[in-house]
Amino acid sequence: EVQLVEAGGDLVQPGGSLRLSCAASGFTFSAYWMHWVRQAPGKGLVWVSRINNGGDTTAYADFVKGRFTISRDNAKNTLYLQMNSLRAEDTAVYYCARGSGSYGDCWGQGALVTVSS
Amino acid sequence: QSALTQPASVSGSPGQSITISCTGTSSDVGSYNLVSWYQQHPGKAPKLVIFEVSHRPSGVSNRFSGSKSGNTASLTISGLQAEDEADYYCSSYAGGVVFGGGTKLTVL
Numbered sequence: 689e690v691q692l693v694e695a696g697g698d699l700v701q702p703g704g705s706l707r708l709s710c711a712a713s714g715f716t717f718s719a720y721w722m723h724w725v726r727q728a729p730g731k732g733l734v735w736v737s738r739i740n741n742g743g744d745t746t747a748y749a750d751f752v753k754g755r756f757t758i759s760r761d762n763a764k765n766t767l768y769l770q771m772n773s774l775r776a777e778d779t780a781v782y783y784c785a786r787g788s789g790s791y792g793d794c795w796g797q798g799a800l801v802t803v804s805s
Numbered sequence: 806q807s808a809l810t811q812p813a814s815v816s817g818s819p820g821q822s823i824t825i826s827c828t829g830t831s832s833d834v835g836s837y838n839l840v841s842w843y844q845q846h847p848g849k850a851p852k853l854v855i856f857e858v859s860h861r862p863s864g865v866s867n868r869f870s871g872s873k874s875g876n877t878a879s880l881t882i883s884g885l886q887a888e889d890e891a892d893y894y895c896s897s898y899a900g901g902v903v904f905g906g907g908t909k910l911t912v913l
Contacts, residue, residue, distance in 0.1 A: 790898035
């Protein structure tokens, strides 16, 4: 069974840092592109970042460029999102998703990140 | 990267068909056949129902279909069922990925 399990969500103060992880199982992790997508409470889906299967090509939404870093460890079947300089508006459920460069065909259950003092 | 435009809500009766539009620009929807659609029930993760404009993932009902004309993509759900009531989001490749604002489907 294909499974994606996010972890690392927490309450963090503005300006702080947090690292999310997404553990993959049930498929060949190294064969797939991966995405991070977020959803603020009561709001819509917003794409955050993408990484290719080899980990050498990444892309980011403009509002996280320079603050967030996506990475992956194919040996550990794990995707990461390092989030620095967090702002209140970064408060959201963060989903990891498996897919191609343009879509996600399998999503995790999400990790809640709350940025507040 | 401006969000794609979707109607805030649509509704239909069981058995009917509905169509949700997704309007972008010549830089996203109009340039690539890389439009996807997702279904999201309250409190749940999104589920892919259409990818690359009109392809259905394995296991998705053939009541779901997608199309595109110019800068506008569409999702059609035929034979509406109560379980189809959910939020629907379109997305398009645009260098990165851009989502629409979402459409709430109500089955009357």
